[in-house]
Amino acid sequence: MTAMLTLRTPIRGLERLGRAGIVTTLRANFTDLGWETPRILAALDDAPMHFEALGQARLPTWSHGRVALLGDAAWATSPFAGIGATLAVTGGYVLAGELATHPDPYAAFAAYERRLRPVVTAGQKSAPTMSRIAHPRTRLERSLLQRPLLRAGAWAATSPLMARLSRGSANEPTTVDAITLPDHSLAQHPGTENSGEALGPTTQMQ
Ligand SMILES: Cc1cc2nc3c(=O)[nH]c(=O)nc-3n(C[C@H](O)[C@H](O)[C@H](O)COP(=O)(O)OP(=O)(O)OC[C@H]3O[C@@H](n4cnc5c(N)ncnc54)[C@H](O)[C@@H]3O)c2cc1C
Numbered sequence: 001m002t003a004m005l006t007l008r009t010p011i012r013g014l015e016r017l018g019r020a021g022i023v024t025t026l027r028a029n030f031t032d033l034g035w036e037t038p039r040i041l042a043a044l045d046d047a048p049m050h051f052e053a054l055g056q057a058r059l060p061t062w063s064h065g066r067v068a069l070l071g072d073a074a075w076a077t078s079p080f081a082g083i084g085a086t087l088a089v090t091g092g093y094v095l096a097g098e099l100a101t102h103p104d105p106y107a108a109f110a111a112y113e114r115r116l117r118p119v120v121t122a123g124q125k126s127a128p129t130m131s132r133i134a135h136p137r138t139r140l141e142r143s144l145l146q147r148p149l150l151r152a153g154a155w156a157a158t159s160p161l162m163a164r165l166s167r168g169s170a171n172e173p174t175t176v177d178a179i180t181l182p183d184h185s186l187a188q189h190p191g192t193e194n195s196g197e198a199l200g201p202t203t204q205m206q
Helices: 019-030 037-043 084-101 105-134 139-158 160-168
Strands: none
Touching: 019 037, 084 105, 105 139
């Protein structure tokens, strides 16, 4: 069994407590939650465990000289944003395309950042809200925030009405889809042999 426990707290430095202190902290915070929690807490004594503080990387720029950062190294959004893997793959595509179409890497890095920065910023903004929903502080919050959301999610996953609505809105971009990606498939580096055509029309990421 692999389990993930997350804790929202203003206290900093818990990751430096050492294993015994971390286990005590987790037990104190998760003790009365029922379901599988007692089994998970009991396993904490012997199970392999990784504990760290979650955060975001917000760098003023993603490149310095001829070195550029990508994915979590550039803009880690935290697991609660639910968009890190999407952005890492998208970033790789955009960076590769810009390098292929700009002879000057500095220009390529600037274009890459111009294109992705707004989407990354929007993705990072969603993390605190999602974290608050995932960590209700009272039973009332839990019943108001989590249960309706879980029920709505389960209903949305199986409802024929939702399936029809989502088909109908397929052309309306969500936050994640709001980036317009250039079609780099035929991109050609200005300094290389002729292997394709110039940039094609832009396509919407789906
Ligand atoms: C618990 C959890 C849940 C998540 N849930 C989601 C989700 O639902 N949706 C979503 O989109 N994202 C989610 N994410 C975020 C997502 O996993 C990351 O944003 C994404 O993996 C970042 O990709 P990356 O390629 O930048 O980095 P990574 O996936 O971290 O890849 C970096 C790689 O580099 C390797 N490496 C590190 N140092 C060295 C070195 N010195 N030499 C060689 N190799 C090295 C590492 O081993 C690793 O394989 C979640 C993350 C976590 C932790």
